[in-house]
Amino acid sequence: MAEPHSTVVLHDVATGREEVAFQTDQLIEAPNWSPCGTFLIVNGDGQLFRLNLDGSRELQRIDTGGLHRLNNDHGISPDGTMLVVSESPGRGTSVIYRLPVEGGTPERVTDLAPSYFHGWSPDGMTLTYTARRDGVFQIATCPLAGGAETVLTEGPGHRDGPDYTPDGAWIWFNSDHHGGLPELWRMRTDGSALERMTDDGRVNWFPHPSPDGKLVLFLAYPPHVDGHPRGEDVELKLMPAGGGAPWTVAAFHGGQGSINVPCWAPDATRFAYVRYAKA
Numbered sequence: 001m002a003e004p005h006s007t008v009v010l011h012d013v014a015t016g017r018e019e020v021a022f023q024t025d026q027l028i029e030a031p032n033w034s035p036c037g038t039f040l041i042v043n044g045d046g047q048l049f050r051l052n053l054d055g056s057r058e059l060q061r062i063d064t065g066g067l068h069r070l071n072n073d074h075g076i077s078p079d080g081t082m083l084v085v086s087e088s089p090g091r092g093t094s095v096i097y098r099l100p101v102e103g104g105t106p107e108r109v110t111d112l113a114p115s116y117f118h119g120w121s122p123d124g125m126t127l128t129y130t131a132r133r134d135g136v137f138q139i140a141t142c143p144l145a146g147g148a149e150t151v152l153t154e155g156p157g158h159r160d161g162p163d164y165t166p167d168g169a170w171i172w173f174n175s176d177h178h179g180g181l182p183e184l185w186r187m188r189t190d191g192s193a194l195e196r197m198t199d200d201g202r203v204n205w206f207p208h209p210s211p212d213g214k215l216v217l218f219l220a221y222p223p224h225v226d227g228h229p230r231g232e233d234v235e236l237k238l239m240p241a242g243g244g245a246p247w248t249v250a251a252f253h254g255g256q257g258s259i260n261v262p263c264w265a266p267d268a269t270r271f272a273y274v275r276y277a278k279a
Helices: none
Strands: 006-012 018-024 029-033 039-044 047-052 059-062 082-087 095-100 115-120 126-133 136-143 159-164 170-175 183-188 203-209 215-221 230-240 247-255 270-276
Touching: 006 039, 006 247, 029 270, 039 059, 082 115, 095 115, 126 159, 136 159, 159 203, 170 203, 183 203, 215 247, 230 270
Parallel strands: 115 159
Antiparallel strands: 006 018, 006 270, 029 039, 039 047, 047 059, 082 095, 115 126, 126 136, 159 170, 170 183, 203 215, 215 230, 230 247, 247 270
């Protein structure tokens, strides 16, 4: 029997045990774990879905109004009441919107495109995202209510995947601006105190600090991979939030869509990710 195309996995950090939460031949991407701990938010085929972590384990489509081309950059507010989504009607056109967590009418947040959501400040007031400005991918922030954005980085290179630490003091992201393979970096939320956090010869993407502030989860590609494609043999790694050597906790076929967005359980004991069948 062929393996289903998409498998949503729940990984226990302490034991390494994994539980299959959902399997389908549909392309499913980017699980967010709800602050209440009872469901995941995922996307597929341009739509957003709720996956309840009870006996049903069924996908329930979320009404996103007129948005039908959602990409895999979405998130749940810290208080669990709102969603932020990114819609891409065409290549390079992604714009961020907010809407109620149960679904409803979306409201535009970012004026400029492309803007790809990645992280929500712990107080729920600010979003951080990847923004291509003047042809370069930078890290930016803006108020949840919308308005002027603040671009926190500068210079050439590709920066991506920003996410806040739970104390709101740092933003982690990946970047190749130093001229080498993409590594993990962190900076203060005003863009100061830039610090390189990995140097391990891998192509590292999408860092996600744990809700207890102790660990950072990230996706590691082999050194020959360019960008963050799907369909690669990849690893999920953990490292101490204060810095230190990372270690591998899962190896599988995946990549783009596996952990693009914050995916930790609220108690920091587990995280969710998606693996894919080999073509």
